[in-house]
Amino acid sequence: MIRNTVDLLKDHGINPSSQRVRIYDYLATSEDHPTVDDIYAHLQREGHLFSRATVYNTVKLFLKKGLIRTVRVEEKEMRFDAAPGFHAHFKCGNCGAILDIETERPRLKGHPDYEVHETSLVFEGLCPDCLEKEAD
Amino acid sequence: MIRNTVDLLKDHGINPSSQRVRIYDYLATSEDHPTVDDIYAHLQREGHLFSRATVYNTVKLFLKKGLIRTVRVEEKEMRFDAAPGFHAHFKCGNCGAILDIETERPRLKGHPDYEVHETSLVFEGLCPDCLEKEAD
């Protein structure tokens, strides 16, 4: 079943303005966990030039409504992820790529008195491409 | 077996200046994953007043030498952890406490072509104290 972005936003209680739809679409289709500036630059390139502030406002709104998540790799800029379902992230320390990794969600075993809302699992190391190059 | 901080730093190739020893001791004994400013404020209070820059330089050195790790909860300031061995972190979204959680290190199964150097596991939710208060 295909849902368009307008309906998706509405279902999350978000007024689907054209900027919001464009920002969501970019987040949903890009593979590389864009930063605010990536989003801003992309929409500028497309000719929809507007303000960085709108990008900040919008991603904050999406986060609050649970539509996207932040990617907690240790970088100074925030990165975002609209991919559904739990997955880990792998950051290559050499080329900087940030990849989604299918993994089951780790559970907080032995601590029934904690209520977990969010789980973040990040691996850091060397990706296959960089390992291969290093072998030369 | 007890090792003093001076020897520990030396063993990691770090010249154990008095500032470095004090910063390490504070990191190692504090339970709350201090920020740079926490460290700075603590040493000011103790009467060892010096520069924030030294704290930044020192934690960066400790990180490089593998003596401490960053805590990747989503906050604007960096937090540090000198506790040995892998453990997860739990951040309470209500009171802000950041707690160590004993857990086994998640493995990157099914991806033998990746080389993992570091693993970070963070849970976010409500801690027992806040859940109890909420029940009232």
Place this chain on the structure above:
DNA sequence: TTACGATATTAGAATGATTATAATTCTAAT
């Protein structure tokens, strides 16, 4: 002890991501 070179520390300026502010524009309902 004194001088020297290397390293560590420091204050303050610069940077850069994010947030706040306040004005303008858009939208939908009357």
Place this chain on the structure above:
DNA sequence: ATTAGAATTATAATCATTCTAATATCGTAA
């Protein structure tokens, strides 16, 4: 068309971190 509320915007402000260049400290050799 008017109006109210929300969304967008440019700009300024904030604040953690990094950079820079000057000073202090330490160990060692003369």
